[in-house]
Every structure is written in C-alpha cells, then in structure tokens.
Amino acid sequence: MRLLTDGTELLVGRDGELSRLAAWVRDVAAGRGRAVLVDGEPGIGKSALVRAACTAAADAGCQVYWGAGDELGQALPLLPLLDALRITPVTRDPRRDGISELLGGGAVADQGADLAAAAAEQLVALVDELCQDGPAVLVVDELQWADTTTVAVWSRLARSVRQLPLLLVGVLRPVPRRDDLRSLFRMVRPAERLRVGRLAEPAVLELVAALAGGKPGARLEELAGDAAGNPLYLTELIDALARSSCLEVDTAGIVELTGTATPDSLPEAIADRLGFLSEAARTVLRAAALLGDSFAVGDLVTVRNCSLAELLPALDEARAAGVLVAAGDDLAFRHPLIRHALYDEMPAAVRVAWHQDAALALVEANAPVERVARQLLPMVSTTDSRVPVPDWAAQWLLKVATPLIGQAPVVAVALLRRAVRDTPLDDALTGALAGRLADAYYRVGNLAQAERIALRALDRVRDPDVRVELHTTVLQCRATTGRSAESLAALNEALTQPGLQAPHRARLMVLIARTRRDLGEIAAAHRAASAALTELGSDEDRWSTGWALHVLSLVAMTRGDWAGALPLFERAMAVVRGDPELIDLTLLLRINQSVTFGALDRYTDALTAAGQARELADRTGSVVRLTEVQSALGRLLLGAGRWDDALAEVDVVADERKDPNVVCCDRGVAAIIHFHRGEPAAARRHLDVAALYSERIGDRVVEPLARARSLAFEHAGAPDRALAVLTAVLAREDAGEDLLGEVARLAVTVGDERIAAEMAARARAIAAEPTVSHRRALALYCRGLLERDGTMLLRAADGYRDAGRPLSQAKALEAAAIAFAGARDEDRGSARAAFTHAIDVYTELDAQWDVARLRALFRALGIRRGPTVKHRQTTRGWDSLTPTEGRIAALVVEGLSNPQIAARLYLSRRTVGTHVSHILTKLDVHSRIDIAREAARHQSASG
Incomplete structure (x- = not known):
C-alpha cells in the first residue's frame, strides 16, 4: 500500500502497521478508546504513519489533535498538549481560555500554587469534554522530549481511555528512555505498542523507485542499501542526487547513478538540502x-x-x-x-546571543512567560559560564517569578540562580531575587539549598518585606524536616530589629505561633497568635490575620473545643476570601473546617466544606492539599457509613503523590472497611502499603491506621494484642477521642476492668458539650460496657444513630444484646431485639465479618436472628454496583461527561473517574457505550 501524506514522504512497506492503526481508528470511531505507543528510530516514518491514521480518523468524523515535544522546550510544562489542544495566550474559547489565563499567572497569584498541576487538571477535564463532542484522536509526537507534567497527563489519560472515545497516541524514539517513559511502556499493553522498524529490502527498492521515477539500477540499489532501511535517509538521499543531476533514467526505465559525490550520512544529506x-x-x-x-x-x-x-x-x-x-x-x-x-x-556563543535578543523582543511584545523563559534557558545551560544575565532579564525574572515558579519551578531555579550570581551583592534586586530562588528550591524539594540561600540572604537583606519572606522559607524548610525548633531563636531575634512596622512584627509573631504549634506547644502557640492579632490592631494585613486565626482554630481543635473552632474558621474565611495570594490558607481552613463539622456530627456541612476545598485544590493545582482533603473525605465517609464511597476516595490520587501521613491514613481507612467486610487479604495488602510509608512519619499518630492494625489482631484471634495497639496510641498527648470506645470494648473483652474504667472516666469528661451527640453516646457506651447495662447501651446506640455513625451504633447494639443475654431470663427478648437490630445495621454496611461473628456468638446462647435483610453479595454484574455507582451509571447512560456528572453529584472529576472505572470492571465492559448497552439489557431482563 502506498499512501501519499504531505508530499514529502511515501508510505511503502507499511501495510501491517497501517492495518493496526486503521483498526484502532475504527474502534475509537465506534466509541472504544485505547492508549497506544508508536516507537522507532529517528526518520523511520513513525510520524508519517500516525499522520496517515489521523487523516483516516478525520475522514471517519473524529476530532484530531496533534502536538509535539521538542528538545528546547522540554523544561517547560505542558507545551505539547497546549499546542495540540489549541490553547494560546488569547484562545477566545470558554473551554480553553481558563487554562491560558492560569498559565499566564492571571488566575492564581498564590505563591504556593502549582500552576502546572492546576493546568494539568483542567487539561484532563478539557479532553473529557471534547470527547463528548465526538470521538477524538490525541497525538503527542516526539514524546521523548516532552516535559514530565505532559507525560504524567498522558499517563492519566491512558488510565481513563476505557471511559472515553479517545485514541491516545504517543510517538517517541527508543532513546532517551527516562523513568517516566519506561512507566508508560509498562502501562500500555504489548498489543497496543507499535514498533516501527527499518524497511525490508523489497520495500526499500519500491520506495527508491517511487522517489527516483524508475527502477533503481545496480549502483543506485547498492547506495540505497547503505541507508539501512531508513525512509527519511532514503528520501533525503534521492532528493540530493536529483538536485545534483546525478540520476538518469534510461529507455528501459532504469534509474542509473551518474555522479560520484553522494551524501555519506543522513546529516550530510540534510545539509545538502539546506545548501540549495x-x-x-x-x-x-x-x-x-x-x-x-x-x-x-x-x-x-x-x-x-x-x-x-x-x-x-x-x-x-x-x-x-x-x-x-x-x-x-x-x-x-x-x-x-x-x-x-x-x-x-551556529556557534554556541552566537546561539546564546540570538536567544537573548529573541527573549528581549518577546518581553517587549508581552509574550507569555514560558516563551520568554524558553529563550533564556540556553543562556544558563551553556558551558560558557561567562555569559551574564542582562539587567532587563533580571528585572523581568523578579516581575514574573511567582507564575514562573508555579508553572515551571525547575526552570525558575536555573534562571534565578544565574540572575542572583550576576547581580551586585549590594543591589536590593539581589535580595529579592534570592528570596524567589529560595522559594523555587523549596518548591522543587531541595530543602537544604533553599534554606542555605535564604539564610545567606538574611545576612545582607534589609528590606523588612523580603526578610519576612526569607524567614517564612526557612521555617517551611525546617518544619518539613522536623527542625521547627531551630527557627524560634532567629524569629524572636528578628522581632527586636529596629524599623519594623506593625505588619512585619505581626507576620513574625504568626511564624512563631505556627512553629510553637508544630512543636506541640499549644498554649504558647495560642499566646503568639493572639499577640499577632493584638499587634495588628486596626491595621489591615490579611496574611497575618488569616494565619493567626488559623493557628487559633488549630489550637481549639487540638483541645477538643470543636464548637469554639467554628467561629474562628468563619472569621478567617471572611478575611482571606477572594485573595489569590492566600489560596493555600483558604484550603487549609476549608479542610479543617470540614473535619470540625464532622467532629460535631454535622456530616452534611462537613461534606460540603470538603467538597469546596477539593474543588479549589483541583482548580489551583495544589496536589498536597488535594490529597489532604481526599483523606479527610475518606474519614468522614467511613464514619458516616458510606464505605463504598470512602474506598473510591482512597483510590483517587496515587500514593506516590501523597504525603506519607496521608497514605497511612487512607490505607488505614481502606483496611478498616475490608476487615469489617470479611476481606482480610485485601485489608492486609493496604496495611503492607502503609508499612512502607509509616517509617517516614516517625511516631506521629495516625488513628485510622492504628484502628486497622488493631483489627488485624482481632481477626487473628488476639484481642489482647489488639488492645495493646490502641492503648499505646492513647498514651500519646495528641491522641484523639475516637479510640476511647474501641479501647473500652476490647478491655471488657479481655477482662481488664481498670482500663475500661479509665476509658469511661475519660469519655465522661469530654461529654460536657451538650450539642455533640456522639460524645454523649460515647460516655454512655463506655459506662454501659463497664457496668454491663443493656439499657444504657441502647441509649448509646440511639445517640450514635442521631450522630450519623452507623458502625458505632451497631457496636453499641451488639454490646446491649450481650448485656441483656447475660442478665435475667426475662431480658432475652430485649437481647434478641438488640441482636437483630445490630445485625441489620451491620448488614446495611455490608460488614459481613461482624454479621458472621455476632451470629456465631448468639447461636451459642441459643438466640437466632430475626428476618434476613438483603445485602449485596455479588461482585460482578449490574446488581454489584453500589448506590453511588448506580447513580453515576445512570448519568453515563444519559450521555453526561465525567465533569458534568461531578457537577451534578457534587463529586470531584477524579472521584467520578474512579467510580466509572469500577463500573466498567464490574460490568466487564470496555466503554461508556457498553455501559448503556448493559443498562438496557438489565432493564429488559428486570421487566
């Protein structure tokens, strides 16, 4: 088969490759997506093959998007995808202009915002939306030169192609083969990889004949054989010979070689073309x-x-x-x-000079940050370290530092490092640039270098605004490495410096308050934060006010004063609302507010606050905060009994992108659910993952993980060891109240009256807040366990029901049933009723281990359960879908995209994607169209 592409190449000898590509195009046109990798050496014809497939796809009615990486731009994020999806500085398209504005620094000004991550989220959503317009083909050519963020987005899209009518194509060379590219090859199945090899000899001769206009003679055939089956080399070779009039066709149609000067290599052949x-x-x-x-x-x-x-x-x-x-x-x-x-x-020095001139021209034309940075990068990557950073470039870097660090921190480090080196030591500009450089190093994870640069700058910078920023960077570096205490002396000394105004002093006091809180010095943190607010008085400093109120809210949460924390959140939110420089603080406030609502049994408010935080984290690209809010959601959903939804939240973000503490929490939540559902192997797999990360968090308390480890011992028939796990945690000052009931239950189980009495006393002490149902229920539960009082335990079960905590309710009902069964004969009716009610609640949770355990216990007592409550047993087919999955499947059938479903159900796009993936697996289908077919078949079968 010969397919003429753009007039420069003929596809010869590629029937097999074209057949596979054509089949993939037919599949995507029919709604079945897939991710494929096409690889081969330079010039072998990879791009020509994929262009031919794209032409066929366009003819079949598919949308086609094409972008390519290149060596000069690989340090800048997302350029191939921005090019492919036609996102320009002025896009004039509501689905694209938000991404353009974001990467230009206009949408997010927070110094901690990860603009590339935010844009990546929006790009994934954009692809989803575009696929709703019809089947699409998205190609990233020269993928080996793409930046890591582009590769990460390609990977995410590859994991979701079953949900979309999307043919995702990556075209790349065998080298360089980075770790992230190797992971793509592991992800993509061998059946969906296309290796483009060298042309066989018959195809080489056919291509030469087509290019030369006749059958090659012996000398031309021998010369073509030296091209090693590379179509580009053959094309350039024949064109060079034609330009030199070295080809002659005889009367028999044989092309003879008449000259002797022929290109010896592909570069020489290309040089010959350029020479004309x-x-x-x-x-x-x-x-x-x-x-x-x-x-x-x-x-x-x-x-x-x-x-x-x-x-x-x-x-x-x-x-x-x-x-x-x-x-x-x-x-x-x-x-x-x-x-x-x-x-x-071009000589290297000439190239650098040209790049600098190009950068200046683009700056004067108000070109996007990444285009200017791309021209400045050769200046810092050259081996000639004498090339200085011009004054205009240093001024430009300071002006665009925030969006550049947010979009491309590695590039920011390279450019700022050279700018700091080349500006005078006594120049005020140097100190400001050094502050930005320290922040950029912090953002790329080089904490030691960030701290060194910030400390050196503090020795010579006198501008109080810059000094506060430098102290902030030092504090962040030390806090991340567990050395917060080292900052206290420097911060206290900084407060004594002359010339400080109230806002500067307040900011330093806030940093002290945050440090004290990190060190667990709660009272000192409260004093410092309060002093910062007093220092400000009537002055308006949203940063200091917001962070001081945040510290005070954390103090209230740590002290268990949940009700007292809420007005602090409201005050802080009123201060920071709408300020793009305080986005990270806004996220922290929302996340902690959701936790506080949950602690007050206000689950609807808690989920709403968490949803708002998740939306903001997605929009601004704050991956750290996104993982924190997902983790908070998982814990909330665990407590509320929405276990299937909790498991979905655990899977939303990959572990390697989470803080180790978050990984341990998420895996603990998942393990708890699997243990209660009688799936110990799955639970232990989560515990094994948590064990890999727990070494990195030291002795920090992660309550869900502690509960899961305790449950592992219970499953193994070792309640004494299960109790030991939890009592060790409760001995810590920063342990929460949620473990008291579990410790009391296990203490009664093993006959430790002392520990049970201690838990009852502690629960009674925290039950003073009359508006928190679960605290009153906890006090009743612990006391009822200690006194074996069935009536009191039923009251505890009612309290847990009112609080919306079904697992705790079921445990209280179980304890009540046991208490009644061990009392007088006339209480056996009450025992049966409590036992049946407990079984019903456990069954609603699908807690099959608890159901089986409780049935076995009461069979020994001669008590059988009441009517059977239907529960989900199947793991495949339509009936295996959870309620949330059922709602999402119905919306898929309606034709809604993941972003549209997310908006309808107040979920994140990532969460919806996880649910759709689970639906496809349970139904054993391959596309959204298949889900619709299964829905119709199920409806027909059910009448």
Missing part, C-alpha cells in the same frame, strides 16, 4: 530554529523585528524546498533533524 537555499532564507530559518520544531509566525515576526511581508519570500522558499510544512495555524520544520542541522551550525 538562499542565504536570506537560511537566516530566517536560523531564527525560526531558535523557536523550536514548530513555531508561530507571529513570534518569528517579533524575533526578526520585521513585517510578515518581508518574511514571506523566505518562508515560501523554505516550503518549496521541503524544509518547512504547515502545522495548523503555525509552521514546522518537516523533520526535527532538519531544525537540528540549522541550529547546530
């Missing part, structure tokens, strides 16, 4: 080579400082010579190797 261009065209092309493998004509006009009319002759000549091709609204080099040849022929 005029010097004016080569000058324009060198400038274009500075911009990358593809480029906007407008940028070339800016860099050349001329009109488009002046450039057109050179561009037309380059296109006629097969050097440039159209790439949507832009132009591109026909092959990256051609751009490399132009780029590499």
Whole structure:
C-alpha cells in the first residue's frame, strides 16, 4: 500500500502497521478508546504513519489533535498538549481560555500554587469534554522530549481511555528512555505498542523507485542499501542526487547513478538540502530554529523585528524546498533533524546571543512567560559560564517569578540562580531575587539549598518585606524536616530589629505561633497568635490575620473545643476570601473546617466544606492539599457509613503523590472497611502499603491506621494484642477521642476492668458539650460496657444513630444484646431485639465479618436472628454496583461527561473517574457505550 501524506514522504512497506492503526481508528470511531505507543528510530516514518491514521480518523468524523515535544522546550510544562489542544495566550474559547489565563499567572497569584498541576487538571477535564463532542484522536509526537507534567497527563489519560472515545497516541524514539517513559511502556499493553522498524529490502527498492521515477539500477540499489532501511535517509538521499543531476533514467526505465559525490550520512544529506537555499532564507530559518520544531509566525515576526511581508519570500522558499510544512495555524520544520542541522551550525556563543535578543523582543511584545523563559534557558545551560544575565532579564525574572515558579519551578531555579550570581551583592534586586530562588528550591524539594540561600540572604537583606519572606522559607524548610525548633531563636531575634512596622512584627509573631504549634506547644502557640492579632490592631494585613486565626482554630481543635473552632474558621474565611495570594490558607481552613463539622456530627456541612476545598485544590493545582482533603473525605465517609464511597476516595490520587501521613491514613481507612467486610487479604495488602510509608512519619499518630492494625489482631484471634495497639496510641498527648470506645470494648473483652474504667472516666469528661451527640453516646457506651447495662447501651446506640455513625451504633447494639443475654431470663427478648437490630445495621454496611461473628456468638446462647435483610453479595454484574455507582451509571447512560456528572453529584472529576472505572470492571465492559448497552439489557431482563 502506498499512501501519499504531505508530499514529502511515501508510505511503502507499511501495510501491517497501517492495518493496526486503521483498526484502532475504527474502534475509537465506534466509541472504544485505547492508549497506544508508536516507537522507532529517528526518520523511520513513525510520524508519517500516525499522520496517515489521523487523516483516516478525520475522514471517519473524529476530532484530531496533534502536538509535539521538542528538545528546547522540554523544561517547560505542558507545551505539547497546549499546542495540540489549541490553547494560546488569547484562545477566545470558554473551554480553553481558563487554562491560558492560569498559565499566564492571571488566575492564581498564590505563591504556593502549582500552576502546572492546576493546568494539568483542567487539561484532563478539557479532553473529557471534547470527547463528548465526538470521538477524538490525541497525538503527542516526539514524546521523548516532552516535559514530565505532559507525560504524567498522558499517563492519566491512558488510565481513563476505557471511559472515553479517545485514541491516545504517543510517538517517541527508543532513546532517551527516562523513568517516566519506561512507566508508560509498562502501562500500555504489548498489543497496543507499535514498533516501527527499518524497511525490508523489497520495500526499500519500491520506495527508491517511487522517489527516483524508475527502477533503481545496480549502483543506485547498492547506495540505497547503505541507508539501512531508513525512509527519511532514503528520501533525503534521492532528493540530493536529483538536485545534483546525478540520476538518469534510461529507455528501459532504469534509474542509473551518474555522479560520484553522494551524501555519506543522513546529516550530510540534510545539509545538502539546506545548501540549495538562499542565504536570506537560511537566516530566517536560523531564527525560526531558535523557536523550536514548530513555531508561530507571529513570534518569528517579533524575533526578526520585521513585517510578515518581508518574511514571506523566505518562508515560501523554505516550503518549496521541503524544509518547512504547515502545522495548523503555525509552521514546522518537516523533520526535527532538519531544525537540528540549522541550529547546530551556529556557534554556541552566537546561539546564546540570538536567544537573548529573541527573549528581549518577546518581553517587549508581552509574550507569555514560558516563551520568554524558553529563550533564556540556553543562556544558563551553556558551558560558557561567562555569559551574564542582562539587567532587563533580571528585572523581568523578579516581575514574573511567582507564575514562573508555579508553572515551571525547575526552570525558575536555573534562571534565578544565574540572575542572583550576576547581580551586585549590594543591589536590593539581589535580595529579592534570592528570596524567589529560595522559594523555587523549596518548591522543587531541595530543602537544604533553599534554606542555605535564604539564610545567606538574611545576612545582607534589609528590606523588612523580603526578610519576612526569607524567614517564612526557612521555617517551611525546617518544619518539613522536623527542625521547627531551630527557627524560634532567629524569629524572636528578628522581632527586636529596629524599623519594623506593625505588619512585619505581626507576620513574625504568626511564624512563631505556627512553629510553637508544630512543636506541640499549644498554649504558647495560642499566646503568639493572639499577640499577632493584638499587634495588628486596626491595621489591615490579611496574611497575618488569616494565619493567626488559623493557628487559633488549630489550637481549639487540638483541645477538643470543636464548637469554639467554628467561629474562628468563619472569621478567617471572611478575611482571606477572594485573595489569590492566600489560596493555600483558604484550603487549609476549608479542610479543617470540614473535619470540625464532622467532629460535631454535622456530616452534611462537613461534606460540603470538603467538597469546596477539593474543588479549589483541583482548580489551583495544589496536589498536597488535594490529597489532604481526599483523606479527610475518606474519614468522614467511613464514619458516616458510606464505605463504598470512602474506598473510591482512597483510590483517587496515587500514593506516590501523597504525603506519607496521608497514605497511612487512607490505607488505614481502606483496611478498616475490608476487615469489617470479611476481606482480610485485601485489608492486609493496604496495611503492607502503609508499612512502607509509616517509617517516614516517625511516631506521629495516625488513628485510622492504628484502628486497622488493631483489627488485624482481632481477626487473628488476639484481642489482647489488639488492645495493646490502641492503648499505646492513647498514651500519646495528641491522641484523639475516637479510640476511647474501641479501647473500652476490647478491655471488657479481655477482662481488664481498670482500663475500661479509665476509658469511661475519660469519655465522661469530654461529654460536657451538650450539642455533640456522639460524645454523649460515647460516655454512655463506655459506662454501659463497664457496668454491663443493656439499657444504657441502647441509649448509646440511639445517640450514635442521631450522630450519623452507623458502625458505632451497631457496636453499641451488639454490646446491649450481650448485656441483656447475660442478665435475667426475662431480658432475652430485649437481647434478641438488640441482636437483630445490630445485625441489620451491620448488614446495611455490608460488614459481613461482624454479621458472621455476632451470629456465631448468639447461636451459642441459643438466640437466632430475626428476618434476613438483603445485602449485596455479588461482585460482578449490574446488581454489584453500589448506590453511588448506580447513580453515576445512570448519568453515563444519559450521555453526561465525567465533569458534568461531578457537577451534578457534587463529586470531584477524579472521584467520578474512579467510580466509572469500577463500573466498567464490574460490568466487564470496555466503554461508556457498553455501559448503556448493559443498562438496557438489565432493564429488559428486570421487566
């Protein structure tokens, strides 16, 4: 089969590859998505094959999106996807302009915001929405040069292709093979990898004949054999011979080689092509080579400082010579190797100077940050360290530091490091740049370097605003490494410096308050935060006020004063609302507010607050806060008895992107559920994962993990060891109240009256708050266990029911049944009623281990349960879907996208994606269309 692509290559000898690509196109047109990798050496024809498939896809009615990585831009995030999805500085498309604004720094100003992560979230959502318009093909060519964020988004999309009519294609070379690219090969099944190899000899001769216009003679055939089956080399070779008039067709149609000067290599053949261009065209092309493998004509006009009319002759000549091709609204080099040849022929010093001039031109044209940074990077990557950073570049870096650090912290480190080196030591600009550099190092995880730079800058910077920022960075570095105490002396000394105004003093006091709180010095933290508010008086400093109120709310939470924490949250939220520089604090407040609502049994309010925090974390790209809010949601859903939803939240974000403390908490939640459901193998797998991360959090208390480890011993028939796990945790000062009931129950089980009495006393002490149902229920539960009072335990069960905590309710009912069964004969009716009610609640939770355990216990007492309550037993098919999965499946059938379902059900897009993945697995189907078919079949079968 021969398919003419863009006039520069013929596809010969590729029938097998084209057949596989065509089958994948037919599948996506029918609604079945997949992710594929196409790899092979440079010039082997990978892109030509995929372009042919894209042409077929467009003819079949699919949307086609194409972007490519390039070596110059690999340090900047998401450029291939932004190009593919047509996201420009001014997109004028409501589905795209938010991403453009975000990466330009206009949507988020918080210094801690991860703009690349935020844009990645929105890109994933955009692809989902575009797929609702119809089947789509998304290609990332030259994937080996793509940045890590692009590869991560490709990976996420690859995991969701079963949910979308999306053919996701990655095209790449065998080398360089980074770790993240290797993971893609592990993810994509062998059946969906296409290795493009060298052409066999018959195909080589066929291609040469097509290019040369006749059957190759012996000398030409021998020369073609030296091309090692590489189509690009063959094309360049024949074109070079044709330009040199070295080919002659005889009367029999045989192409003979008449000359002796032939290119010895592919680079030499490309150089021969470029040699036929005029010097004016080569000058324009060198400038274009500075911009990358593809480029906007407008940028070339800016860099050349001329009109488009002046450039057109050179561009037309380059296109006629097969050097440039159209790439949507832009132009591109026909092959990256051609751009490399132009780029590499310039001396390094000349290239750097040209890049600097291009950067200045783009700055003056108000070009996006990443385009300017791309031109400055060669200045810092050159081996010639004498190349200085111009003054205008240092000023520009300071101006755009916040969005640049948020979007590309690695690039920010490289540029700021050179700028700090090249500005005078006594220049005020140096101190400000050093502060930004320290923050950039902190963002990339190099805490030691961030701390060193910030401390050095503190020795010479006198600007109080910059000094406070530097102290903040030092504190963050030390807090992350468990060295918060080291900052106290420096912060207290900083308070004594002359010339400080009230806002500066307040900010330092806030840092002291945060440090004291991190060290567990609750009273001292309260004093410092209160002093900061007093220092401010009537002055408006939203940062200091918001953070001081945040510390006070944490103090209240730690003291168990949940009701007292709520007004502090409200005050703080009123202060920070709408301030883009305080997004991270806003997230912290929302997350802790949701935890507080849960502690007050206000689950609806808790889930609403958590949902707001999750939406904001998704929108701003705060992965750390996103994982924290997902973890908080998991704990809330565990307590509320929505266990299937809790398990889905655990799976939303990969463990490697979470804080170790969050991983331990999430895995603990999942293990608890699996133990109660009689799935100990699954529970222990979660505990094994948690064990890998628990070493990294020291002796920090993670209550769900402690509960899960205790349950593991219960399952093993060792209640004494289960009790020991929890009593060790409760001995800690920072242990919460949720474990008191479990310790009391296990103490009664093993006959330890002393511990049971201690738990009852502690529960009675915290039950003073009359509006918190679960605290009153906890006091009744512990006392009822100690006194074996069935009536009191029933009252505890009612309290837990009112609090919306079904597992605790079932345990109280179980204890009541046991207490009644061990009392007088006339109480056996009460025992039976409590036993039946407990079984019903456990069954609603699908807590089969508890059901089986309780039935066995009461059979020995001669008490049988009441009517059987139906519960979900099947793990496959429509009836295995959870209530949430059932609602989501119904919305899938309606044709809603994941973002639309998320908005309808107040879930995150990630959570919906997790549920849809579970639905596909349970129904054993491969696409959303298949879900609709299964729904129709189920409806028909059920009448």
